[in-house]
Amino acid sequence: MAHYLITGHTGFKGSWLSLLLKSRGHEVSGLALEPAADSLFSRANIAADMVHDLRVDIRNRNATVEAFKQVAPDYVIHLAAQALVREGYRKPVETYETNVNGTMHVLEASDRTDSVKSQLIVTTDKVYRNDGHSRPYVESDPLGGKDPYSASKAMADILAQEWLGSGRSKPGAIARAGNVIGAGDSSKERLIPDIIRASRSGEPLIVRYPQAVRPWQHVLDCLNGYLMLLDNVDGAGIDRVLNFGPGPGMMLRVSEVIDLSLDVLRASKLEVVLEGSDFTEDLLLVLDSARASQLLGWSNGYSTETAIRDALAEGTTGGNWNAKEHLLLEIGSFDEAASPGRTRS
Numbered sequence: 001m002a003h004y005l006i007t008g009h010t011g012f013k014g015s016w017l018s019l020l021l022k023s024r025g026h027e028v029s030g031l032a033l034e035p036a037a038d039s040l041f042s043r044a045n046i047a048a049d050m051v052h053d054l055r056v057d058i059r060n061r062n063a064t065v066e067a068f069k070q071v072a073p074d075y076v077i078h079l080a081a082q083a084l085v086r087e088g089y090r091k092p093v094e095t096y097e098t099n100v101n102g103t104m105h106v107l108e109a110s111d112r113t114d115s116v117k118s119q120l121i122v123t124t125d126k127v128y129r130n131d132g133h134s135r136p137y138v139e140s141d142p143l144g145g146k147d148p149y150s151a152s153k154a155m156a157d158i159l160a161q162e163w164l165g166s167g168r169s170k171p172g173a174i175a176r177a178g179n180v181i182g183a184g185d186s187s188k189e190r191l192i193p194d195i196i197r198a199s200r201s202g203e204p205l206i207v208r209y210p211q212a213v214r215p216w217q218h219v220l221d222c223l224n225g226y227l228m229l230l231d232n233v234d235g236a237g238i239d240r241v242l243n244f245g246p247g248p249g250m251m252l253r254v255s256e257v258i259d260l261s262l263d264v265l266r267a268s269k270l271e272v273v274l275e276g277s278d279f280t281e282d283l284l285l286v287l288d289s290a291r292a293s294q295l296l297g298w299s300n301g302y303s304t305e306t307a308i309r310d311a312l313a314e315g316t317t318g319g320n321w322n323a324k325e326h327l328l329l330e331i332g333s334f335d336e337a338a339s340p341g342r343t344r345s
Contacts, residue, residue, distance in 0.1 A: 001025055001026055001027060002026050002027070002074040002075060003026065003027040003028075003029065003051065003071075003072070003073045003074045003075075003115075004021050004026055004027070004028050004029070004073060004074065004075045004076075004077060005029045005030065005031070005068065005071050005073035005075070005076045005077070006018060006021075006028065006029070006030045006031075006077050006079060007030070007031055007032065007058060007076070007077070007078045007079055007080035007106055008030075008032050008078075008079035008080030008081060009028075009030025009031070009032050009041070009046070009050075009053075009079070010030070010032040010033065010034070010035035010036075010039060010041040010046075011032070011035075011039075011041070011079065011080075011083070012039075012040055012182075012184065012185045012186075012187055012219070013079055013180060013219060013222075013223070014030065014032065014041070014079050015039070015040045015041045015044060015046050015184070015327075016040075016182060016184075016219045016220065016223060016327065017077065017079070017223050017226075018030065018046050018049065018050065019044070019046065019049065019324075019327050019328060019331060020220065020223055020224075020227075020331050021227075022049045023328065023331050023332070023335070024335070027051050028049065028050050028051065029050055029051045029052035029053070029054070029071045029073060030050060030052070030053055030054065031052075031054040031055070031056040031058075031064070031067045031071075031080075032054075032055065032056070032080055033055065033057060033080075034055060036186070036187075038186045039186060040184035040185065040186060040323060043184065043323040043324075044184065044323040044324040044327055045324060051071070052070065052071050054067050054070070054071070058080050058098065058101075058102035058103075058105050058106055059097050059098055059101055059102050059105070060105075061101075061105045061108070064102075064105040064106060064108075064109045065105070065108065065109045065112055065113075067109070068109035068110065068112070068113040068116070069109075069112070069113055072113065072114075072115040073113070073115060073116060074115060074116070074117050075116070075117060075118055075119065075120075075230060076106070076110050076116055076118075076119040076120070077119070077120045077122065077226065077230065078103065078106045078119065078120065078121045078122055079122050080098070080102060080106070081098060081099050081102070081122075081153070081156075082094060082095040082098045082099055082149065082152075083124075083149070084149065084187075084188075084189055085126070085147060085149045085150070086189055087149070087189075088147055088148035088149030088150075088152070089147060089148060089149075092148040095148045095149055095152050096148060096151075096152045096155075098152075099149075099152035099153055099155070099156050100152050100155045100156050100159065103121065103156040103159055103160060104159060104163075106119075106121075107119070107121070107159075107160065107163045107164075107169065107172075110169075110170050110172070111168075111169055111170050116170050117170070117171070118170060118171040118172055118173075118230060118233040118234070119170055119171070119172040119173075119230075120172065120173055120174075120175060120226055120229060120230045120233075121156070121157075121160040121164075121172060121173070121174045121175070122174075122175050122176075122177070122226065123153050123154075123156060123157040123160070123174060123175070123176050124150070124153045124176060124177065124178065125137070125176055125177060125178035125215065125243070125245065125285055125287050126145065126149065126150040126153060126154075126178075126285065127143045127144075127145070127150065127153050127154040127157045127176060128141050128142070128143060128144070128154075129141070129142045129143055129144030129145070129154075130144075130146065134284060135286075135288075136245075136248065136286040136287055136288035137243070137286065137287055137288060138243070138288045138290075138291075139176070139239065139241050139242065139243055139291060143157055143158060157174060157176070157241075160172070160174050161174065161240065161241065164240060165240065171233045171234055172233060172240075173229050173230065173233050173238070173239075173240050173241065173242070174240060174241045174242075175225065175226050175229055175241075175242060175244055176241065176242070176243050176244070176287065177215075177217070177222045177225070177226075177243070177244040177245060177287070178214065178215040178217065178245055178285065178287065179214070179215070180217050180218065180219040180221075180222045180223075181216055181217065181218060181219065181307055181308065181310075181311040182218055182219035182220065182307070182310060182311050182330075183310055183311060183312075183313040183314055183321075183323075183326050183327065183330065184314060184323050184326070184327065185311065191207075191254060191257060191258075192257070192261065192308070192311045192312065194206070195258065195261045195262075195265070195270075195312075195315070196265070196312065196314060196315035198267075198270055199262075199265045199267040199270055199315055200315070204270075204271040204272065204273040205258070205270055205271065205272045205273065206273050206275045207254065207255075207258065207272055207273065207274055207275065208274075208275055209254055210253065210254050210255040210258070210274065211253055211254070211255065212253065212254050212284070212285075213251050213252070213253055213284045213285070213286065214251070214252070214254065214257075214285060215245045215246050215250070215251065215285070215286065215287065216246060216250065216251075216252055216257060216304045216307055216308060217244075217245060217246045217250075217300065217302075217307065218300070218301075218302035218306070218307035218310065218311075220301075220302070220330065220331065220334045221244075221246075221300040221301055221302055221307075222244050224298070224301075224334075225242075225244035225289075225292055225296070225298045226244070228292075228296045228297075228298050229242055229292070229296065232295075232296060238295055238296075239291055239295060242289075242291055242292045242295070242296070243287040243288060243289045243291065243292060244287070244289055244292055244298070245286070245287030245288075245289045246289075246300055246304060247289070247300060248286070250300070250303070250304040251286055251304075252304060257308060258272060260305065260308055261308065261312055264308070264309055264312050264315075264316065265312060265315050265316060301334065301337055310330065313326060314326075
């Protein structure tokens with residue numbers, strides 16, 4: 001049994017990861033800001049399964065270091081971030097402070113905590129500089145960003161590469177993945193939560209980029225990749241940076257996801273309204289995950305359609321959805337599946 005510290009554990013991905021690790025027999029602690037209203041963290045009572053549930057702003061260097069020493073974890077998984085593109089435009093300074101300075105404080109805190117064996121820094125698919133090509137991004141492609149969110153995450157990725165490769169740091173790796181989907185997401189300005197809210201309220205669904213192609217990956221496939229990489233940080237031939245995304249045949253346009261979702265939710269009368277945006281987003285964003293498959297044996301267990309159907313689970317229950325029960329059942333089924341790329345890390 002190992003003790004994991006998750007930064008940003010009160011978020012959607014952090015909540016799933018906390019339960020996944022706990023179900024695999026590990027101790028889990030977390031540090032983060034207060035959870036958002038109606039968060040999965042609160043509805044699934046994630047705190048009940050944690051050793052330490054700390055409220056720490058990673059922009060505060062001293063508080064971050066002290067929290068790490070208090071928890072004394074074996075492994076660190078850094079998820080904490082300002083993770084929304086449009087929020088980055090609205091609050092650029094806070095976005096840079098959190099994503100760049102916060103990552104530096106986490107790296108320093110890991111190095112100053114004797115118990116830490118290794119660490120994983122999670123960035124995003126949006127770290128890649130959009131050069132207009134139509135092929136999936138590979139790990140060696142140039143990094144960059146045209147908005148505060150993507151630029152700050154590219155900066156954090158470069159910072160982590162230098163820090164982890166300097167020889168002065170605890171062992172570590174960097175995982176790049178896109179927005180994941182799964183049951184219980186209540187985040188604002190994300191497509192599937194917006195669809196569920198619109199189907200319940202009867203209000204129009206506001207859509208900005210219907211032709212945008214996005215990765216629709218189930219959260220467990222992504223998190224399992226993170227844990228496999230962390231397990232192999234010291235393995236011979238393992239790259240320090242790996243992509244984790246759905247396969248080439250698993251990409252869908254936003255409009256296609258809407259059509260499938262309305263069919264699942266039986267909400268054919270839902271009004272869809274196209275709205276212009278002052279904020280620019282890439283229309284194509286696809287990762288090449290061949291290196292993760294080759295080096296780790298990692299693969300996606302969910303089809304895109306199955307992942308979308310699970311993400312819509314809360315919207316099909318008529319208000320009787322039990323968040324924790326659903327997540328634990330989904331995790332149990334995932335770990336029982338006898339397919340390549342699964343780990344009980």
